[in-house]
Amino acid sequence: MANGWMPPEEYVRTLPKQTGYACLYFTDEHGNPLQLRSVHAEHAEVWQWPGGNLDAGETPWAAAVRECREETGLDFRGEPRLLLTHFVTPRATWPCPHVGFVFDGGTLTARELAAITLDPAEHGEWAVRSPEAWRDDMDDSTYRRLAAAVEARRTGVAGYLETLNRSGD
Incomplete structure (x- = not known):
């Protein structure tokens, strides 16, 4: 190793x-965010957006579209538009840092919402509510992500959010 190289x-x-x-972050025609209720709430956030972890070699965009299709049956064909980068200590x-990419999925019509078919191994229901109405069902860090x-x-303007966990959280 010469000269530190x-x-x-x-x-x-x-x-x-x-x-x-x-x-993917979707809203209904009134601007109310869509969220999916996890059946694994003891290990994950109770309410989530369609999405999940990246597979080996997968780009964030490909993962968002794949996970959305798997979890909701929606075959999103829009262009990537980043809303938020999220860094979680x-x-x-979860014993290592986690980096999230929240993409704008746009607006879903009532017909598109009615066509959602959840994967029962992952989510038990979906809902759309105003951002304020989501507050009571979310912990502070998850609500900060929604607000961002x-x-x-x-x-x-795309945002950046850090969730700094204390030891043992």
Whole structure:
């Protein structure tokens, strides 16, 4: 190792490891966010957007579209429009940093919402509510993410959010 230089394959082993997730943020025709109720609430957020973890070699956009199709039956064909990048520090239930990409899925019509077919192994119901009405069903960090996505959609400027977990959270 001359002058502090390492071969890339060696250097990469020294870097922190992290996982990623991607999802689509949809609203109804009144601007109310769509969320899916997880059947795994003891291990995950109770209410979630269609999305999930990236598979090996998968891009965030591909993961968001794939997960949306798997979880809702909706075959999203829009263009990628990033609303929010979300960085989550390690926590007791997830031992490494987690980076999220929230993409704008646009507006769903009443007909499109009625066509949602949930994967019962993942979600038990879906709902659309005003952002304020979601507040009572979400913890503070999850609601901050919702509020950041709402603001990004409103302003047209992608946001960045950090969720800093304390040890043992």
